[in-house]
Amino acid sequence: MLMKVVVVGCTHAGTAAVRELLTRHPETEVDVFERREDISFLSCGIALYLEGTVGRLEDMFYATPASLEALGAKVHVHLKHDVLSIDAADHRVVAEDLATGQQQHYQYDKLIMTTGSYPVIPPISGVSIPRVLMCKSYDDARKIKESAKDADKIAIVGGGYIGVELAEAYSRNHKQVILINGVSPLLSHYVDLPLSKEIASVLTKRGVELKTNTIARHFDSDAKHVFIQTDQGEIQADLAVVCVGFRPMTELLVGQVEMNPDGAIHVNDYMQTSNPDIYAAGDAVAVHFNPTGKDAYAPLATNAVRQGKMAGANIFGQNIKYMGTQATSALKLYDHSLAVTGLTLAHAKRNHLPAASVTMTDDFRPPFMPHTVKITMVLVYDTRDRRILGAQFYSEYDIANAANLISVMIQNRNTIDQLAYVDMLFNPNYDKPWHYLNLLGQLAVMQADNAKV
Numbered sequence: 001m002l003m004k005v006v007v008v009g010c011t012h013a014g015t016a017a018v019r020e021l022l023t024r025h026p027e028t029e030v031d032v033f034e035r036r037e038d039i040s041f042l043s044c045g046i047a048l049y050l051e052g053t054v055g056r057l058e059d060m061f062y063a064t065p066a067s068l069e070a071l072g073a074k075v076h077v078h079l080k081h082d083v084l085s086i087d088a089a090d091h092r093v094v095a096e097d098l099a100t101g102q103q104q105h106y107q108y109d110k111l112i113m114t115t116g117s118y119p120v121i122p123p124i125s126g127v128s129i130p131r132v133l134m135c136k137s138y139d140d141a142r143k144i145k146e147s148a149k150d151a152d153k154i155a156i157v158g159g160g161y162i163g164v165e166l167a168e169a170y171s172r173n174h175k176q177v178i179l180i181n182g183v184s185p186l187l188s189h190y191v192d193l194p195l196s197k198e199i200a201s202v203l204t205k206r207g208v209e210l211k212t213n214t215i216a217r218h219f220d221s222d223a224k225h226v227f228i229q230t231d232q233g234e235i236q237a238d239l240a241v242v243c244v245g246f247r248p249m250t251e252l253l254v255g256q257v258e259m260n261p262d263g264a265i266h267v268n269d270y271m272q273t274s275n276p277d278i279y280a281a282g283d284a285v286a287v288h289f290n291p292t293g294k295d296a297y298a299p300l301a302t303n304a305v306r307q308g309k310m311a312g313a314n315i316f317g318q319n320i321k322y323m324g325t326q327a328t329s330a331l332k333l334y335d336h337s338l339a340v341t342g343l344t345l346a347h348a349k350r351n352h353l354p355a356a357s358v359t360m361t362d363d364f365r366p367p368f369m370p371h372t373v374k375i376t377m378v379l380v381y382d383t384r385d386r387r388i389l390g391a392q393f394y395s396e397y398d399i400a401n402a403a404n405l406i407s408v409m410i411q412n413r414n415t416i417d418q419l420a421y422v423d424m425l426f427n428p429n430y431d432k433p434w435h436y437l438n439l440l441g442q443l444a445v446m447q448a449d450n451a452k453v
């Protein structure tokens, strides 16, 4: 059957959906609407661009409208087109051409909603002044780079991974950096307190001035400065970048599909919304968070590309099932890497899970090797069934795949006992006869066994 598909929004989830649906069914008539002038921008590279590791922002696109249109005969990527409304009952959208102001109706058989997220603007007045910038899109990145040229003192508002990445980028560029974080500890979504404190001290040693327990309330500016009124007094800087999180951009479907209280669209395991002809993916939707077994909001490119690809396949009746997520993520911090997956202990307790954690620091390979480094590891588990719930790794060594492996184990509902003995290779270049993850599992087993007696 020939189908008409409309895709609303074309960054990671939208691009993945379009590629998948056209690879499987190139005959499909597809209208893709994107209000920006570009598609597929990798915001994940913004900090690398700001610090100078990546020279050209333009290299952070991995698809063009022409590359998507080449995948089929009836594909139209409408850039600078804003979808103003979706009428789910009539299977119709209205889009405005932002260049001409002209509005037009488009019919669809199936719609894929990949409108993503907004940067959260905290309840502070004055955030739309020129020296206060957000950090999400290609335009944001260009503005931040440009504005930072004549800024010596830069305030970053928000101590999540984007705030920390930006603080690092600017401190590397010898700017005076103030990192303003509210009441939660730095990176509190990702790590428990001891690691959070360690990372805070690394930033401080690199010259970043940390203002924790400080809530920004109001911004003001003159020609050269921004004045940030906080509950702890005024902070003056030359530029402020606000990055305090994201929220789903889903207004177009309010009242037409089921949503969670935070506005994230609820989808089934096949990316289908409560309206069978509307699929959704990426930052616009809630994810199934395996460690808790509940819906959660985890705006990550990893989720967006997977879900987008599934939506693109499943609108044709494929049944590719979403496995859920552990929200696995990583961050490079100067010469260290931080990689995390699943729940922190604090997060587990907030979810009323009876959880415990162990922390271990060990060399990743034998001391007889010319060089070895330590890894700090945290493993969180459920004390009832000893199921692994989460892990945190911090080291100069590349520990990204340690987090990936624990992610798979969480997904498979493996226990600390299985981690203690799971088969791992041994070669002195890479590890010791007992791999550090086995040792971490064994420590947890010992703690859990001791707690029983």
Ligand SMILES: Cc1cc2nc3c(=O)[nH]c(=O)nc-3n(C[C@H](O)[C@H](O)[C@H](O)COP(=O)(O)OP(=O)(O)OC[C@H]3O[C@@H](n4cnc5c(N)ncnc54)[C@H](O)[C@@H]3O)c2cc1C
Residues within 6 Å of the ligand: 008, 009, 010, 011, 012, 013, 014, 033, 034, 035, 036, 042, 043, 044, 045, 046, 047, 081, 082, 083, 084, 114, 115, 116, 117, 118, 135, 136, 137, 162, 249, 252, 281, 282, 283, 284, 299, 300, 301, 302, 303, 304, 329
């Ligand atoms: C600085 C930064 C660093 C990040 N680093 C990482 C990382 O290291 N790893 C990771 O996994 N994730 C990272 N992320 C998160 C990741 O970028 C997002 O999860 C991802 O962009 C979500 O993709 P999406 O396609 O769902 O939504 P979005 O990227 O939000 O894209 C949605 C698109 O829809 C368009 N749109 C919305 N409404 C309409 C409408 N009505 N009409 C037309 N078009 C519309 C928007 O213009 C936009 O282009 C980072 C994000 C930022 C900002």
